Amino acid sequence: xxxxxxxxxxxxxxxxxxxxxxxxxxxxxxxxxxxxxxxxxxxxxxxxxxxxxxxxxxxxxxxxxxxxxxxxxxxxxxxxxxxxxxxxxxxxxxxxxxxxxxxx
Amino acid sequence: xxxxxxxxxxxxxxxxxxxxxxxxxxxxxxxxxxxxxxxxxxxxxxxxxxxxxxxxxxxxxxxxxxxxxxxxxxxxxxxxxxxxxxxxxxxxxxxxxxxxxxxxxxxxxxxxxxxxxxxxxxxxxxxxxxxxxxxxxxxxxxxxxxxxxxxxxxxxxxxxxxxxxxxxxxxxxxxxxxxxxxxxxxxxxxxxxxxxxxxxxxxxxxxxxxxxxxxxxxxxxxxxxxxxxxxxxxxxxxxxxxxxxxxxxxxxxxxxxxxxxxxxxxxxxxxxxxxxxxxxxxxxxxxxxxxxxxxxxxxxxxxxxxxxxxxxxxxxxxxxxxxxxxxxxxxxxxxxxxxxxxxxxxxxxxxxxxxxxxxxxxxxxxxxxxxxxxxxxxxxxxxxxxxxxxxxxxxxxxxxxxxxxxxxxxxxxxxxxxxxxxxxxxxxxxxxxxxxxxxxxxxxxxxxxxxxxxxxxxxxxxxxxxxxxxxxxxxxxxxxxxxxxxxxxxxxxxxxxxxxxxxxxxxxxxxxxxxxxxxxxxxxxxxxxxxxxxxxxxxxxxxxxxxxxxx
Numbered sequence: 001x002x003x004x005x006x007x008x009x010x011x012x013x014x015x016x017x018x019x020x021x022x023x024x025x026x027x028x029x030x031x032x033x034x035x036x037x038x039x040x041x042x043x044x045x046x047x048x049x050x051x052x053x054x055x056x057x058x059x060x061x062x063x064x065x066x067x068x069x070x071x072x073x074x075x076x077x078x079x080x081x082x083x084x085x086x087x088x089x090x091x092x093x094x095x096x097x098x099x100x101x102x103x104x
Numbered sequence: 105x106x107x108x109x110x111x112x113x114x115x116x117x118x119x120x121x122x123x124x125x126x127x128x129x130x131x132x133x134x135x136x137x138x139x140x141x142x143x144x145x146x147x148x149x150x151x152x153x154x155x156x157x158x159x160x161x162x163x164x165x166x167x168x169x170x171x172x173x174x175x176x177x178x179x180x181x182x183x184x185x186x187x188x189x190x191x192x193x194x195x196x197x198x199x200x201x202x203x204x205x206x207x208x209x210x211x212x213x214x215x216x217x218x219x220x221x222x223x224x225x226x227x228x229x230x231x232x233x234x235x236x237x238x239x240x241x242x243x244x245x246x247x248x249x250x251x252x253x254x255x256x257x258x259x260x261x262x263x264x265x266x267x268x269x270x271x272x273x274x275x276x277x278x279x280x281x282x283x284x285x286x287x288x289x290x291x292x293x294x295x296x297x298x299x300x301x302x303x304x305x306x307x308x309x310x311x312x313x314x315x316x317x318x319x320x321x322x323x324x325x326x327x328x329x330x331x332x333x334x335x336x337x338x339x340x341x342x343x344x345x346x347x348x349x350x351x352x353x354x355x356x357x358x359x360x361x362x363x364x365x366x367x368x369x370x371x372x373x374x375x376x377x378x379x380x381x382x383x384x385x386x387x388x389x390x391x392x393x394x395x396x397x398x399x400x401x402x403x404x405x406x407x408x409x410x411x412x413x414x415x416x417x418x419x420x421x422x423x424x425x426x427x428x429x430x431x432x433x434x435x436x437x438x439x440x441x442x443x444x445x446x447x448x449x450x451x452x453x454x455x456x457x458x459x460x461x462x463x464x465x466x467x468x469x470x471x472x473x474x475x476x477x478x479x480x481x482x483x484x485x486x487x488x489x490x491x492x493x494x495x496x497x498x499x500x501x502x503x504x505x506x507x508x509x510x511x512x513x514x515x516x517x518x519x520x521x522x523x524x525x526x527x528x529x530x531x532x533x534x535x536x537x538x539x540x541x542x543x544x545x546x547x548x549x550x551x552x553x554x555x556x557x558x559x560x561x562x563x564x565x566x567x568x569x570x571x572x573x574x575x576x577x578x579x580x581x582x583x584x585x586x587x588x589x590x591x592x593x594x595x596x597x598x599x600x601x602x603x604x605x606x607x608x609x610x611x612x613x614x615x616x617x618x619x620x621x622x623x624x625x626x627x628x629x630x631x632x633x634x635x636x637x638x639x640x641x642x643x644x645x646x647x648x649x650x651x652x653x654x655x
């Protein structure tokens with residue numbers, strides 16, 4: 001499989017780097033402080049392919065902390081609020097769109 | 105039930121120890137994800153959208169009550185209190201933590217359950233008819249042969265790195281409940297004209313992005329030649345199967361590209377060199393496996409006990425009995441299917457509380473045995489007919505007595521975009537909406553047998569190609585759309601469905617299915633002409649017209 005760093009990076013708008021946390025698998029986002037957060041609102045938002053590549057490179061380098069890092073689109077509202085840029089990312093961020101058989 | 109021997113127990117326990125060490129090394133950074141990925145996959149651990157997913161094998165769909173209770177325990181202790189039964193007699197847990205997986209595996213190993221080869225490019229869980237051993241008219245219990253194949257394929261060094269995954273399914277009944285024609289190797293146990301028992305061997309079936317119905321490669325293979333013959337197939341596949349393109353790596357593509365005749369010749373050549381090798385199985389081996397299956401001590405019971413006569417006055421009970429209970433090979437007993445398709449529920453899910461309750465009911469009414477079918481329902485295989493009224497009340501109380509088995513709301517669905525990292529579109533909410541639309545039992549009964557299968561992407565885990573109505577989720581410009589097929593089926597007359605037209609948006613799917621069903625009701629020749637037979641007779645055009653005339 002091609003490494004994410006070897007893939008051509010093309011972004012069409014504001015983006016973040018997201019992954020899953022290694023020990024428990026939960027969804028996480030790369031922060032500007034070179035760490036990870038379970039909140040999308042903490043994510044570092046990039047707007048150019050070079051910045052996205054750099055953010056992805058440092059994310060992938062943390063192989064112990066995170067798994068499967070990739071660049072994902074986001075919408076940045078006028079208020080500065082960051083929202084997932086597509087349905088897949090919405091579901092990763094907000095959870096399944098159905099009621100779970102056993103409420104959390 | 106099958107009783108594992110010391111070798112099996114040692115193997116499973118050793119595997120837990122190995123995986124515990126691998127997880128420890130992964131979490132410490134000693135193993136990179138690239139190094140670890142194959143190891144976790146070989147233990148059934150995927151990464152999905154929200155978390156790791158853990159797939160546990162239920163070989164040939166047979167569970168003891170003790171094992172089901174342990175699955176409930178894993179759901180409760182390590183996951184979120186439920187599990188999802190799949191189309192290949194596995195159960196999946198969707199929220200498991202990698203750090204806790206070795207403990208979960210150890211808890212399962214205590215009762216002889218494992219996750220070996222539930223993923224990866226190897227031979228997967230061997231599946232079979234969920235009514236094996238109890239179906240009337242069955243040639244013999246196909247699980248004996250399933251178990252032989254399970255032992256043979258488990259950690260087989262030559263076939264642990266195949267070009268792609270490889271799936272076996274076996275049936276021994278005329279009516280195929282194991283979907284053998286859409287497996288890499290399908291085996292049909294039958295008696296030939298000379299009265300000998302053996303296998304028709306099919307090869308190259310499969311769904312996914314390139315669906316094929318399996319082709320008969322050999323009309324009759326004796327049981328003692330079974331292993332050598334399937335090994336010959338696996339060897340030819342291992343040698344010639346493509347490793348350069350994941351989409352062309354399954355055996356179905358090789359069989360298609362070579363042609364079944366040439367593929368069969370290659371296999372025959374390979375087979376003749378090894379037919380009389382150590383792989384020739386003598387009767388003692390089969391008898392040993394047979395002796396490890398225990399069967400209930402059935403009583404002599406009346407077909408129509410007083411309890412059943414009395415309960416027949418309750419229309420709710422009768423609706424369930426007619427829909428969800430099936431003839432058993434022993435008079436006075438029934439096979440009971442437990443619908444995991446409640447109205448508005450996710451298909452195939454069961455909570456830990458339901459699993460515990462079903463285990464208790466299996467102990468009380470089914471000699472402690474439960475079966476898992478590829479339609480994502482459970483079954484109690486040995487229920488005395490006198491116990492049906494009491495069992496129904498108990499099943500109804502825990503929500504697994506919806507009388508919709510084989511009806512339009514008995515939907516097969518993959519987890520779809522709600523869980524799966526491969527999916528393009530959601531499956532479960534579509535299934536839930538359809539179960540609400542067709543919640544009226546009288547309407548569903550009027551429609552009759554109709555299988556709706558839904559996949560959230562072209563990988564086809566929801567078997568959409570072989571649904572009478574198939575629904576495939578695709579993504580178009582960031583929106584969920586769904587292609588609709590009709591005329592597919594997964595039984596002994598297996599066929600791939602035909603696309604009826606352009607994909608429709610998420611909000612239209614249930615309307616389209618209603619339109620198709622209404623067209624069928626208007627066009628069927630007689631009330632007992634099944635949907636699938638009407639499509640065969642009419643073709644897809646009337647359904648296409650009905651769906652797209654106003655869209």
